[in-house]
Amino acid sequence: MIEDTLEASRTARQAPSARPLGEALEARIQKATQALLDEQRPDGHWVFELEADATIPAEYVLLRHYLGEPVDAALEAKIAVYLRGIQGEHGGWPLFRDGDLDVSATVKAYFALKMIGDSVDADHMRRAREAVRARGGAERANVFTRIMLALFGFIPWPAVPVLPVEIMLLPTWFPFHLDKISYWSRTVIVPLLVLMAKRPQARNAKGVRIDELFLEPPDSIGPTPKAPQQKASWFWFFRGVDNVLRASEPYFPKPTRQRAIDRAVAWVVERLNGEDGLGAIFPAMANSVMMFDVLGYAENHPHRAIARKSVEKLLAVHDNEAYCQPCVSPIWDTGLTCHALLEVGGERAVGEVKRGLDWLLPKQVLDIRGDWIARRGDIRPGGWAFQYANPHYPDVDDTAVVAMAMDRVQNLSGHRNYQASLSRAREWIMGMQSENGAWGAFDADNEYYYLNNIPFADHGALLDPPTEDVTARCLSMLAQFGETAATSAAVASGVDYLRRTQLAEGSWFGRWGMNYIYGTWSVLCALNAVGVDHGAPEMRKAVDWLVAIQNKDGGWGEDGSSYKLEYHGYESAPSTASQTAWALLGLMAAGEVDHPAVTRGIEYLSRTQGADGFWNEPRYTATGFPRVFYLRYHGYAKFFPLWALARYRNLRSGNTRAVAWGI
Numbered sequence: 001m002i003e004d005t006l007e008a009s010r011t012a013r014q015a016p017s018a019r020p021l022g023e024a025l026e027a028r029i030q031k032a033t034q035a036l037l038d039e040q041r042p043d044g045h046w047v048f049e050l051e052a053d054a055t056i057p058a059e060y061v062l063l064r065h066y067l068g069e070p071v072d073a074a075l076e077a078k079i080a081v082y083l084r085g086i087q088g089e090h091g092g093w094p095l096f097r098d099g100d101l102d103v104s105a106t107v108k109a110y111f112a113l114k115m116i117g118d119s120v121d122a123d124h125m126r127r128a129r130e131a132v133r134a135r136g137g138a139e140r141a142n143v144f145t146r147i148m149l150a151l152f153g154f155i156p157w158p159a160v161p162v163l164p165v166e167i168m169l170l171p172t173w174f175p176f177h178l179d180k181i182s183y184w185s186r187t188v189i190v191p192l193l194v195l196m197a198k199r200p201q202a203r204n205a206k207g208v209r210i211d212e213l214f215l216e217p218p219d220s221i222g223p224t225p226k227a228p229q230q231k232a233s234w235f236w237f238f239r240g241v242d243n244v245l246r247a248s249e250p251y252f253p254k255p256t257r258q259r260a261i262d263r264a265v266a267w268v269v270e271r272l273n274g275e276d277g278l279g280a281i282f283p284a285m286a287n288s289v290m291m292f293d294v295l296g297y298a299e300n301h302p303h304r305a306i307a308r309k310s311v312e313k314l315l316a317v318h319d320n321e322a323y324c325q326p327c328v329s330p331i332w333d334t335g336l337t338c339h340a341l342l343e344v345g346g347e348r349a350v351g352e353v354k355r356g357l358d359w360l361l362p363k364q365v366l367d368i369r370g371d372w373i374a375r376r377g378d379i380r381p382g383g384w385a386f387q388y389a390n391p392h393y394p395d396v397d398d399t400a401v402v403a404m405a406m407d408r409v410q411n412l413s414g415h416r417n418y419q420a421s422l423s424r425a426r427e428w429i430m431g432m433q434s435e436n437g438a439w440g441a442f443d444a445d446n447e448y449y450y451l452n453n454i455p456f457a458d459h460g461a462l463l464d465p466p467t468e469d470v471t472a473r474c475l476s477m478l479a480q481f482g483e484t485a486a487t488s489a490a491v492a493s494g495v496d497y498l499r500r501t502q503l504a505e506g507s508w509f510g511r512w513g514m515n516y517i518y519g520t521w522s523v524l525c526a527l528n529a530v531g532v533d534h535g536a537p538e539m540r541k542a543v544d545w546l547v548a549i550q551n552k553d554g555g556w557g558e559d560g561s562s563y564k565l566e567y568h569g570y571e572s573a574p575s576t577a578s579q580t581a582w583a584l585l586g587l588m589a590a591g592e593v594d595h596p597a598v599t600r601g602i603e604y605l606s607r608t609q610g611a612d613g614f615w616n617e618p619r620y621t622a623t624g625f626p627r628v629f630y631l632r633y634h635g636y637a638k639f640f641p642l643w644a645l646a647r648y649r650n651l652r653s654g655n656t657r658a659v660a661w662g663i
Contacts, residue, residue: 025602025649028609032642033344035613036337037352039638044355046337047330048635049316051323052624054083054093054105056282058112059148060311060324063286065115066151067293068203075315076116078322083109084124085321091127096560096620096630101131104145107138107213115208129212137215143224143458144283151195151290152202154209159221161455162245165193166256168263172374179374180451182464183393183442186371187271187279190264191291197261200294227458229565229627234453242455265295269303271392277310280387281327285310326624326631331384333635334360335401339663340643342408343650350412357406357418360384364402364421365391372432375444379431382424396432396439397470397512399425400477401663407480408660426481429474430490437493438466439474441512461625467511468501468519472526476662479529495530498523499538505569506541514621514630515562516570517579520546521586529662534591543590546583547597551575554604556583559619563626577615578633580604581640585647589661593651602648605641614638 092101093109149155226235277285292304314325341349370392383394403425406418434445446464475494485492510519555575584601617637620630
């Protein structure tokens with residue numbers, strides 16, 4: 001399909017296009033702008049809901065019953081409404097809208113609904129049960145789900161890979177060390193090590209069981225199988241190590257084990273992060289609560305109490321339904337919203353952007369040397385986190401986005417309020433570049449790929465390697481600060497990385513957004529910012545690819561299936577507003593503002609804008625972990641389409657001063 005449209009694309013580029021400019025377009029821009037300004041919080045920031053799949057709200061329900069907390073019937077009823085509402089037509093629960101059934105998500109959702117009180121004879125429960133059993137039963141669930149099943153006493157601990165808490169005592173040179181895995185893996189695993197050492201059992205006051213989801217007796221379940229992405233040679237080597245550890249673990253010296261547990265607790269306490277929680281992500285926060293519980297901390301102990309409160313702050317409760325967010329995204333939402341409003345321009349929009357940036361300014365981490373120092377101990381802190389607070393784990397991507405917004409305001413207004421902050425951000429970003437010229441999200445050179453083959457890592461997301469989209473954002477920031485490939489070795493090596501990673505079809509992989517559309521938008525903006533000629537082969541191939549995959553309705557779309565291990569090219573998916581905006585921004589960055597595909601995309605956004613000024617986007621367009629965990633940012637359909645419309649207006653009217661070329 002793509003090949004058949006390339007020649008037509010090249011011909012169409014030369015044809016005159018319709019120009020949906022004028023009052024109608026401006027009215028749409030102003031309507032979306034007003035709606036976005038109405039969402040601003042009193043202190044100047046923006047934050048929108050962040051939705052994952054069924055696992056997080058299900059785990060929230062199960063956490064409360066694990067701890068034996070009083071039942072909040074009203075809240076549980078709302079969560080049940082939410083879980084029933086996102087059940088797929090196949091009977092189970094997918095990882096993203098209209099996705100395939102995921103056994104682990106379905107097991108957890110079924111268990112939570114049964115715990116809440118749904119009858120096993122109800123139609124939705126029957127369909128879920130039949131769907132799980134048809135796919136091999138609950139024994140096909142992943143490692144994290146198996147740990148949950150073991151904590152509730154359904155399956156034996158030998159069915160869970162061994163991770164001894166003594167890991168906390170290993171030297172940094174050891175093949176497995178906390179410094180060698182990603183931030184999210186560290187924060188989830190450390191409290192989990194204590195749970196796996198202590199092997200507690202849930203209170204489960206209702207005595208709910210889910211034996212009916214298994215094809216064989218739960219207490220006879222064997223070890224986890226090799227995951228599709230794992231290499232057989234490495235996996236079976238690590239399975240042998242797992243067997244040795246399992247046989248020898250009962251003989252580990254008790255004083256050494258206690259010392260390791262104490263080290264794990266101290267590690268968690270240092271990073272507890274107040275009401276924002278360990279790592280500021282739900283799985284780590286929930287594990288920290290259970291860790292304190294098994295160690296006998298009273299409910300009112302300051303550490304346990306604040307860890308428990310951090311979980312509650314993730315709830316999104318509405319009139320008829322409720323769910324638990326995996327985390328919150330105020331820094332990301334505020335930074336991107338500021339860019340969209342700067343594109344719109346005007347005294348009021350820019351004034352509100354300044355309020356947003358003033359809110360962001362003190363959020364910069366300048367005093368805490370987080371876990372990233374393991375690889376970059378010689379640089380000073382200077383980044384922003386993703387959440388309200390997460391000082392041990394600033395995010396490279398967020399830092400670049402915030403810094404670019406601050407720099408844009410300085411350039412527009414002439415004041416230098418953010419100069420010191422920008423200098424520290426640049427210093428930190430430069431220091432976080434990996435040896436291959438690229439950037440990861442939270443760490444540098446986190447490429448110990450052999451670790452993804454340990455039995456515990458069946459999710460394949462143990463690491464935080466450099467990626468194209470984050471690299472593109474960093475290059476855009478450096479280019480906006482005036483650096484070029486000719487003057488900066490960091491920029492030159494980053495551009496070389498992007499050229500090396502372009503796929504034959506013309507696209508780039510998107511790690512944190514879904515997927516090749518996101519990656520291609522990001523890279524086109526970066527290449528444009530660093531001065532790559534619009535006629536360069538990499539630019540032309542990317543443009544042709546974006547034009548070729550445009551849907552008949554004028555929009556663009558892509559879903560989580562694009563992360564399949566055997567990717568053979570783009571597969572069509574329904575259009576979404578945010579992905580359409582990314583494609584448009586990418587095409588315009590490549591100099592294609594007059595291309596008919598851009599006109600059609602602008603018409604799609606104009607046609608689908610809602611009465612409230614926003615766009616309805618129920619589909620997931622972001623990624624937590626490819627093939628494992630996907631996200632729906634509720635803000636994406638609010639600021640990205642506005643951003644694209646405003647940029648189109650600016651470029652067509654010649655108002656290039658309002659355009660940020662690198663984002």
